[in-house]
Amino acid sequence: MSSRVLRKLQSDKDKELGENDNISDLELETPIGGARKKQFNVNRYDLLNQQSHSESEVKEDDNETEAAKSCEGENVHESVKKKRKKRKKKSGKQANTHRSSEDNADVDEVERSLREVNRLLGKHTDVSVVNQRTHEKTSQRKTLLSVQHKHLNPNNELRRIFGSKIIQAEHKRKYRGGSRAHMKTTFMATCHPNWPHISKSGLSMSLLEFKDGCQYFTYEHSQSYRQVENKFLQAVESFHPDNIVSIINEHPYHVNSLIQMSDLCKLSEDLAMASELIERALYHLEFAFHPLFNVTQGNCRLDYRRQENRALYVTIFKHLTFLGGRACCRTSLEFCKLLLSLDPVGDPLGIKLSIDFYALRAKEFQWLCDFVEALDNTYNLMQLPNFSFSLAVALFYLGESNKADDVLQNALLMFPFVLPLLLEKCSIQIDNRVSNHPFFVDADEKRCPSALLPLISLYVNRNYHIWRDADLLPWLEKNVHEVLDRVDKKEQIVEDYKQKRTKRFIGALPLSIARHILLSDDVKGVPLQETLDPIMSFDPFPPKDSINLYTRPQRPTVVSNSSNPLLMFLGSIMPDFNPRERLRDDRDPADEAQALDRPDDFRGRIASLVDSINNLLTSVRPEQQPQNDADDDADEDSADDADLT
Incomplete structure (x- = not known):
C-alpha cells in the first residue's frame, strides 16, 4: 500500500508541474519544491512503520498535499508537521474502526436476521440474552x-x-x-x-x-x-x-x-x-x-x-x-464438594446424603438453598428425606418463614416416618393429638418402604442434634399441627405423596447409598443378603461393572444373617x-x-x-x-x- 501512495504522490507532482508551466521557475523551486521534497521523504519512511491504509486515508494524503502546495517557506514546514501528527492519531482510530466493522460484519448480519425472524414470529427473545442465561447457569x-x-x-x-x-x-x-x-x-x-x-x-x-x-x-x-x-x-x-x-x-x-x-x-x-x-x-x-x-x-x-x-x-x-x-x-463441607466433583453423575459414595448436614452445621444456609435450586433438577434432591427437611431448616434460619413452612409441611407429608423417630431420638414427649393421630401412628417401620427406611434412619441418627435447637422445636410443633389439619381435611396432596412414596422407594437399595451407610457406621438396612462376598471396608460393595486389577484370594467365608451391628462391623473388617x-x-x-x-x-x-x-x-x-x-x-x-x- 505504501508504494501505491508513493506512486500516486509522484503522479500528482508531475501533473502539477504540467499545469503550472506559466509560473516562473523561482516560484516553483523555492516554496513548493522544498516543501514537497520534505513531505515526500517523511511519508516514504513513515508509511513503512504504519499499518495498511484504506482509500479514505489516501484521499486524506492527497488533501494534505494540496494544502502543502498553497503554503510558502517556514509556514509550509510547520503546517505539514502539524497535519502529519494529526493524521497519525486519526489514522489509528480509523484503522481500528475499519477492522472492527469488518470482523463483526457477519455477526451483525446474523443478529439482524434473527431479530427479523423473531419479529415476524412475534417473539422478542434475543439470542445474546439466551446465551448469557446459559453461561450464568453453568458458572453458577x-x-x-x-x-x-x-x-x-x-x-x-x-x-x-x-x-x-x-x-x-x-x-x-x-x-x-x-x-x-x-x-x-x-x-x-x-x-x-x-x-x-x-x-x-x-x-x-x-x-x-x-x-x-x-x-x-x-x-x-x-x-x-x-x-x-x-x-x-x-x-x-x-x-x-x-x-x-x-x-x-x-x-x-x-x-x-x-x-x-x-x-x-x-x-x-x-x-x-x-x-x-x-x-x-x-x-x-x-x-x-x-x-x-x-x-x-x-x-x-x-x-x-x-x-x-x-x-x-x-x-x-x-x-x-x-x-x-x-x-x-x-472443612468437611469442602471435602464433600470435592468428593462430588470427582464423579458428579454417579456419586459412588452417595455424598449427597451428608452434604446438607455439614452445610447446616457450618451455617452455610444460603449456599444450601442455592445448591438445591441449581441442582435439584439434575440430582432430584428434594426426593431425598435429608434435603426435604434440611432445606426447610436453612430457610427458617434465613428468615424466610412462609417458604420454610411450606417446605417443612411438604417434607412431613412426604416422609411422615421421620417425625416419630426424630422426636424419640431427641427425647421429646409427643402431645396427645400427634401421638393418637393415625397419620403418624401408622408411620412405623413395618409400613415404611424397604428402600426408604435406611435413608430415614441415617438422617435421624445424623441430624437429630440440629433439631434440639430451642428455636426449631416450636416451629416444628406448629407445622406438625398444620399438617394434621390438612390431613383431616383430606387434601389431595396427602394421597399424591403416598402414591409417590410407594412408587419411588421400592426395590433394592442402590449400591452408592449402601456404601454411604456402611462407611457412616450406620449399618441398619444395609443389604448384606445381596452378596455372598464379605464386605471390605476399604472397598465396600464394588460396582457390578468393576475394572479389577487384583483378585482377592478365595478362602472359605461365613455369611451371617445377624442384624447385630457389631457383628456386621466385625465382618466388614475381618471377613x-x-x-x-x-x-x-x-x-x-x-x-x-x-x-x-x-x-x-x-x-x-x-x-x-x-x-x-x-x-x-x-x-x-x-x-x-x-x-x-x-x-x-x-x-x-x-x-x-x-x-x-
Whole structure:
C-alpha cells in the first residue's frame, strides 16, 4: 500500500508541474519544491512503520498535499508537521474502526436476521440474552461446587474456633523437634513432622483423556506396589491383624493397609490414631497427583469402576467424617464438594446424603438453598428425606418463614416416618393429638418402604442434634399441627405423596447409598443378603461393572444373617470372623450354642479381641527421623490427640 501512495504522490507532482508551466521557475523551486521534497521523504519512511491504509486515508494524503502546495517557506514546514501528527492519531482510530466493522460484519448480519425472524414470529427473545442465561447457569454450578484450598485445611477452621495461639502452641508441643525439610506442599492433608519420608512408593497418576471439557485421570500401581497389594489381600483373608501391621512397618504409606488399620483402631476406640492413619493415606494419594489434577477446577474426574481409584474416594469420605467429629464442619463441607466433583453423575459414595448436614452445621444456609435450586433438577434432591427437611431448616434460619413452612409441611407429608423417630431420638414427649393421630401412628417401620427406611434412619441418627435447637422445636410443633389439619381435611396432596412414596422407594437399595451407610457406621438396612462376598471396608460393595486389577484370594467365608451391628462391623473388617466358631476344640456343639445365647460370654470374647488389638497398636508408630527427639513422648502425644479430637 505504501508504494501505491508513493506512486500516486509522484503522479500528482508531475501533473502539477504540467499545469503550472506559466509560473516562473523561482516560484516553483523555492516554496513548493522544498516543501514537497520534505513531505515526500517523511511519508516514504513513515508509511513503512504504519499499518495498511484504506482509500479514505489516501484521499486524506492527497488533501494534505494540496494544502502543502498553497503554503510558502517556514509556514509550509510547520503546517505539514502539524497535519502529519494529526493524521497519525486519526489514522489509528480509523484503522481500528475499519477492522472492527469488518470482523463483526457477519455477526451483525446474523443478529439482524434473527431479530427479523423473531419479529415476524412475534417473539422478542434475543439470542445474546439466551446465551448469557446459559453461561450464568453453568458458572453458577461451577461456583457452587468450587473448592478452595484454604477451606481444605482444618487448622484454619480450628484457629477461628479456638484462636491461632492455642493451635500453634498445641502443634509445637506435639511435634517439637520435627523437621519439615522433606515435606511436599499439599492441600488435602498436612504431613506431620514425625512421618517417614516418601521415596519411590510405586503409586502414580496418569491422564487418560479430555472429554466434554473434563479431564479423566486414573491411579497406576507399579509392579512393586502390586506385590504389596497382593500381600495385603492375603493378610486380610488370614484373619491376623499383625500381618497388616507388618506391612505398614515395611511400607508405611500403603493406602489400603492404612485404611484397614484405621478401622481396627476405631474399633478399639483409639480415634486419634485412626484419624492420623487416614490422613497419612490421604497425604500419599495427594502426593501422587498428576500435575494437571487440580481439585479447585472442578473438571477432574476419577472413574470409580477402576479398582485403583476407589482408595481416594474412601479415604476422603473417612477423612471428612473424622473432621466432622472435631467440629470442623466447614472443612468437611469442602471435602464433600470435592468428593462430588470427582464423579458428579454417579456419586459412588452417595455424598449427597451428608452434604446438607455439614452445610447446616457450618451455617452455610444460603449456599444450601442455592445448591438445591441449581441442582435439584439434575440430582432430584428434594426426593431425598435429608434435603426435604434440611432445606426447610436453612430457610427458617434465613428468615424466610412462609417458604420454610411450606417446605417443612411438604417434607412431613412426604416422609411422615421421620417425625416419630426424630422426636424419640431427641427425647421429646409427643402431645396427645400427634401421638393418637393415625397419620403418624401408622408411620412405623413395618409400613415404611424397604428402600426408604435406611435413608430415614441415617438422617435421624445424623441430624437429630440440629433439631434440639430451642428455636426449631416450636416451629416444628406448629407445622406438625398444620399438617394434621390438612390431613383431616383430606387434601389431595396427602394421597399424591403416598402414591409417590410407594412408587419411588421400592426395590433394592442402590449400591452408592449402601456404601454411604456402611462407611457412616450406620449399618441398619444395609443389604448384606445381596452378596455372598464379605464386605471390605476399604472397598465396600464394588460396582457390578468393576475394572479389577487384583483378585482377592478365595478362602472359605461365613455369611451371617445377624442384624447385630457389631457383628456386621466385625465382618466388614475381618471377613473370617465367625461368632459361632468353637472356643475350644473339645467343646460340645450343644454347649457352644448355649454359650452364644449368653451375652456375657460374647462380650467377653469381644473384650479379649479389643485387648489384643490394643497390644498390636503399640507397634504402630511411624518411624522417627534422626532430627526428631520426641520419641519418649509418643504415648503422651497420642493421648493428647485423643483429647483434642
